[in-house]
Amino acid sequence: MRHSLFALFLLCTAPVFAQDKPWPDILVDPSAKLHPAADLILPMACGGGMAFQRVNVPVNVESPLADRPFRMGQSDATTAFSDYLKPTYLRGAFDDVQAGVSYYYIARYEMNEAQYRAIKGECDGPFKPIESRAKGGLTWYEAVDLSRSYTEWLMQNARDTLPSQGDRTGFLRLPTEPEWEYAARGGAKADGSTFAARRFFSEGSLGDYAAYLAPGSGSKGLTVMGGRRKPNPIGLLDVYGNAEELMLEPFRLNAIGRTHGQPGGLVTRGGSVDLEDAQIYTAKRSEYPLFSSLSGQALAGEFFGLRMVLTAVVVSEDRYEKIRENWAAEADRPADAQADPLAALSALLDEEVDPRRREALSGLQLEFRVAREAAAESLFQAAKSTLLSGAAFVETINEGDREIDRLTRDSLALRDTIQLMSGTQRAEMMQTLVLNVDRLTGLRESLDTYLLSYRATLETLVSDVDQEVRERAYTSLAQDLAQAEQTQLLTMLNRFWSDLLVYVQRPDMGKGDLLQVAID
Incomplete structure (x- = not known):
């Protein structure tokens, strides 16, 4: 449907596009057939087009100040100076x-050679499939100037195709690192394990x-035609490899x-x-100088490419x-938790000379202490409950x-046995094998669900509970279970506590690593 509307737009905007033949999908949206x-x-210009994916960022849209926290980076100490874990925030323009x-x-996709020519206004000569190369x-x-030129062309020739909201019209620019990484990880379409992982995929290579540069392939020193590989969770192609994106x-x-x-320098x-x-x-980040020390000119990296974002201004007249x-x-x-209301009250008490006001402030101070202790006890009990859930x-x-593991071994043995059987016995064994495979599929789906809940439990304890409270809650719960002679559950609690200590250091573990931690 998008492609039909795009073609219709080109046909209906004569004479601007009258001389330009609409490009084939391979130059605009090459993965659309799959x-x-x-x-x-x-x-x-030149009859071309550029494909975009919408990146949803869940927030309280009623408040223009609301944004979404997420964790960038990875926990690998080797490159931690560049891409270690850090908190950041994001909100979409619309x-x-x-x-x-x-x-x-x-x-x-990364901007291809045909799109580069179109932005430059170089419409002479045919646009060939090979120009789908990044x-x-x-x-x-x-790269900055290309986004400026493309926006100006759209504003002057096709303003109605740009997303808008109120009196804000979209424009193109280079992505910020949070915008790029959030989208590359899969945004809101990626589950917790996928989003946090080193790469956005867990299956395949x-x-x-x-x-x-695959082993033994040798480098040809050239980018390749875009859109020929699998997409990430939100439908982006060539997020890894090919051109490196400015x-x-x-x-x-x-x-x-x-x-x-x-x-x-540039990133x-x-x-x-x-x-x-x-x-x-x-999380890979690379720094280069903006200028070449040899030529004294702006550095043009052999593989420096571009993936534009479409955004809008923040403050407008209607907002x-x-x-x-x-x-x-x-x-x-x-004042939030960073300010201590009890300390403020104590200061007021020290300065107050009126006995009646001092008595009222003392009563208020007591109420604050009681409320604080109740809140602390509530958090402590919640931490114990969360630890128990983790166990x-x-x-x-x-x-x-x-x-x-048991069903997998049984199924493999059954498969080998079936090859030696015939007739009714073979048919019965085949039916058993089919039931085993169905059972395995259901178990794996359930395990994935439990792993998501397991990660959420770990994340809650790390993000929402101070270390001192976690440790007290663990000690108290372990004592409770020991007194109740809940030996098996105590064993699981101790294992979960060990897992939690690992997660504190490596919260970006992928699904496979998280499973290994849970079963070790």
């Missing part, structure tokens, strides 16, 4: 009130998703969980066709008052894994 079509296709999400758009050799400045902001070190203060993400398997993963009012309301809220998940996951 996968769902792109969410949005914007027209280009709101879907009915769905309760904000969203932005990101190009489905465009490399850009400078950062050229890197070659199914990326053009890279980012909007400069490189900064990771200062042990936060962004360092010194800006540096690329996703790796390139010239990198090996171990060098390609979602100004709502933003200002929401900000003022947030600023006027009572139960460990037991369930281990039981499920053992049953899967």
Whole structure:
């Protein structure tokens, strides 16, 4: 449907496009024959187009200040100075009130050579399938200028095709690192294990998703035709390998969980066709100088490419008052946990000379203490309950894994036996094998569900409960279980506690690693 609308648009906008033949899918949305079509296709000069995917970012859309926290990076100490774990926040430029999400758009593919020609206005000569190859050799400045030129062309020739909201119209630019990484990991369509993992896929090999320097392949020094591999969870192609994608902001070190203060050179993400398997993963960040020390000109990396995002301004005339009012309301809220109300009351008591007011303040101080103690006790009990749930998940996951292992062995043995049988006996055994396979499928699906709940339990204890409270809750629960002679559950609790200590250090574990931790 998107492609039909795109073709109709080109036909209906004469004379601007009258001389331009619409491009074939291979130059616009080459994976559409195997996968769902792109969410949005914007027209280009020369009869071309560029495909985009919508990236949903769930937030409270009623508040313009609401954004979504997520964790960037990975826990590998080898490159931690560059891509260690750190918290960040994101919100899309547009709101879907009915769905309760904000969203932005990101190009489905890296910009190809045909699209580069179209933005440059080089419409002479035919556009060939080979020009679906990702465009490399850009400078950062050229990438910025390409997004400017394409936006200007759209504004002047096809403004109605740009997403808009209120008096805000979308425009194109380079992606920020949070925008790129959130989309590359799969955004809201990826479950917790997939989103946190080193790569966005758990099945298949890197070659199914990326053009890279495979063992023994040798580097041809060229990018490849885009869209020929499998997509990520939101439908993006060539996220890994092929061209390395230029980012909007400069490189900064990771200062042990936060962004360092010194800006540096340009950043690329996703790796390139010239990198090996171990060098390609979602959190990969590469820094290059903006200028070549040899030529003195802007650096044009051999594989520097571009994947644009479609976004909009934040503050506009129709949003100004709502933003200002929401900000003022947030600023006027009572002080949060960073301010100690008991300390403030103590200071007031020290300064108060009126006996009656001192007595009232003393009563208020007591009420605060009682409320604080009640809240602390509630959090403590909640931590114990969560730990108990974690212990139960460990037991369930281990039981499920053992049953899967048993059924797998039985099925393999049954398969070997069937090959020696014939007639009725063979048919009966085949029926048993089919039942075993169905049972295995159901068990694996259940195990995946338990692993998601298991990760959520670990994340809750790490993110919402202080270490001191966790440790007290664990000690108390272990004592309770020992007194009740719940030996098996105590064993599972101790195993879960060990898993929790591992998760604190490696919260970005993929599904396979998390399962291994649970069953070890």
